[in-house]
Amino acid sequence: MEVAEKRAFGLTAAEMEQIKREIDKYKAEISKAKRQRKIVGVIAKHGLGYILNDSSIFRLFRKRNRSPEESEKLQKIGRRMRMVFEDLGPTFIKLGQVLVTRNDILPEEITLELESLLDKVPPIHFDYIKYILETELPEGLDTFESIDAEPIGSASLAQVYRARLKTGEDAAVKVLRPTVEKLFQTDISIIKKWARRLQKQLPVEMAASLDLNELLNDYYGGSMDELNLVREARTMEEHHKIAENRFEWLRGPDVYLATKNVLVMEFIDGWTIKDFPVDFFTFEERLQIMLDLAHYYIESFMNGNYHADAHGSNILICKKTRKAVPIDWGMIGKMDTMHTQAIFRFLMHTRLNQAEDAAECAMDVVMPTIYTDTIKLRDQYRAMFLNYVNSTQGEKYNWGRLVLELINIGMMNYCKIPNGLALWAKAFSATEGTARWICPEVSYHHVVESADTAVMKGVIGRRFNYRANATWITEFVKMFGTMPRRINKILEHFYYNDFRMNMQMRVDKRTENMANQIMNRLALTMIVASIIIATGLIMSNMPDVEFFGLTKAAIASTGLALGLVLGLYLLWRIWRTRKTRSFF
Template structure:
């Protein structure tokens, strides 16, 4: 049954590809169906730019491809800029479903007639997209109107069939075409399968809205609609209806209001990404409304990004390295974060290219910098040097570009960089404060504590394996003696470095307590700590310089 639906869908895809002039693609593949698209000549003017034709074909191919295209539009590090621009335009407005269909879905989901749950239900949809349709309604017992987002029927099956076909094509491309190997197409389809299937699970979106409501909605200029989890399921999402204004250049809103909201939007994005590590990944104007009391409402929490504390630290360090014009540190960080897709990387060329880029952008005032241009140029340099960004970071870049686009839709002359700068500075200061470091030290100590508790158990398991003769270790060694010596001395220095760091942090904390006795006007214990750290530190530096192995 599944193969049958796959086969008929492959023919359909073949027809659409042929229509837009890509008929030969499927012919080159070893698919269960042969020679379909190639027979049909292209129905579209072949003079239309290839990237535009790709976008048009994707729109006709339906939701899976549209969503995939939207995800790929977040990969300026992989794809050429004109294609990214086309993919960013992907529209998914489709013919609305008849109200009877919506009514049947809701009655089945709630197991009761529609009018037992809703006092009012507007049969005219507010919006109709390829994955869902939104209606305005009023719940019994509640005076406020709600937005009911209903998942299109059969959409899971369509998406799964499409993803199976894409996985097959990706595997073939990966195995047979060497130039495609670096893109890891099968991996890409797999991670998109997860993103897409998550996005159509509305109970997940309901949870995300709850998180957003408690965290992001604290800013007085930002509004997140409430969600009604007790009325929401995997297929239906009921949230507070916002009768707001769509964002556009010609909407009726005072300049002062536009300015406040644009600034609030940028601030919120910076805090969501760099502080909270939970952010709206697609804040395009269609997902924003201005409420009646002039607040910026963020709708559609189907796609959110998450960044771990470490990833947020990395991002802040990257920004700091750029601000300090420290290309060496920047390259170190980039090599740590990215995946190198070629055999060898030329570090000094990379440094020079980054220096060029910084010269260009740091020479002009923040006011004139477009976040989009800067990030696209930056990603281009990475691409030129065969460095691939992790998907999480690409998502941040795309979100930032979208934030700039939406903010400038509110206020075209908004200087996004200057707006973001003080918030980033505050966050960086907070992250490297004594309090924060203490917190991190504690968390590291607790991991160490957990490790030392498990260590005896793990060791005894290893010993047991040795006793039973089951422990196999593969060893290949060359010049192991020298290596061991280097390793030992590196470890000793590293340990000394860590002890020094701990002493400095500990002494700093003691200094702030003001305990007696004092030495030179400060708590003696802290001062002694500093002195010992200084002596050992100096000694360490002298040894390293003397042996010239830094």
């Protein structure tokens, strides 16, 4: 691999100014109008617009038992979506990676295709990297004794280089691409605009359970955090302390230096979880690594701040220390700890074959809407949990799939899914895959069970923490202290016969839309009937005279034709409404 010494690749003032002008030029060319044309052009190029215009496609999204032909059709859509996302760059690649977690929205055939979404792009010229290092780091290129000119990794957001610091440590240098932030902001504004339009087209039941704008705000808020490497460095240091202080077989990479666009960290020489030689560890050592990783991730999940991309390729086995090292902390997930506690509670009940209790815990995770049949939802959860009692990781009903299926059932019953839950479920599923690679002899079911004590300690600690209960205590004191005065006010109103109750009836959106449709159609029916009746009266009673140059027959024919057109339009609207509702 070519190595470029600092003295050999230092930039002159003229070269620095030239690169700055080129970067500013590239940023100036990124505009909403140009990106919209680019997006539409790429969608048309891959034929995705033509396919999605076929209304029969959307009916397959909610169909459970699909024929082989229908599954193949969805696979083609997924393949075209993947190619579109890859062509449109980092914003859409990240969007595709999140859509992989949303089996509740997209069919499995599409999400499986999106899993192969490539986040590998040709590297930008090394001169641009030198410019960023020179301008971002306090000592510029003098920070390094040497740095490889060829990247060891090149993704849509950043490139990673191997280097040696002046102090002698081997380092991995992560550098953000110079135009990626401007591209993200432009694409996000376009996607949000389209999402608002799509939200208005959703059936009212689905719109109540799925807020696309809220989903995008949550996702892109986290994605923009990935564009700040100081945040990633801080997260790595926090989890490094947790791993090394609590777990024997885990450690994190040291962080040497971080700025907004550059992260200099320890270079880990090792294998990925999928590639390390099995004879490098004994069975007992592999089991201990799996337990430490599982307990570490479960603790992170319980705290609501976790590694959201915990698959085998992001965990290295260090050749020197023989410890597991989680890397790439750019994608961090967050979720309310009350939801995570409810999830681990229904996992405990499932292992004990307490399906009814597990279903009650699941109802604490999802949020039923006015369109949800809660009795049907509870029955479906109860039946699902029975399949996972004493399951093993090699079966169809493995624990990585459990939370994903909980989300799917909730969406099918028009429940609102908490933001971050789908990403949490995907990360939880990835931890099971990691456990399967490290120690396939032991079921993940038993691994999670071994963390029960830590889980219950966390649940009880939060429930009886005085800070968590401060609001409840304050409200109780307020109610108790003001109760005599409130009771006195109520009695005074009764005494003076002045007790009133204001009630306001609110109609849900679905009923309101249905009432509007009925009234519009009744009005249109009356207009059509009036035109036809008037036409008949003209034909039978009016004398044969002309009005504005039109004979009686011409006026009658025009009225009859207008009534016929309006009648056909009325029938078309009724048919179209039924067709739209059948999509979901």
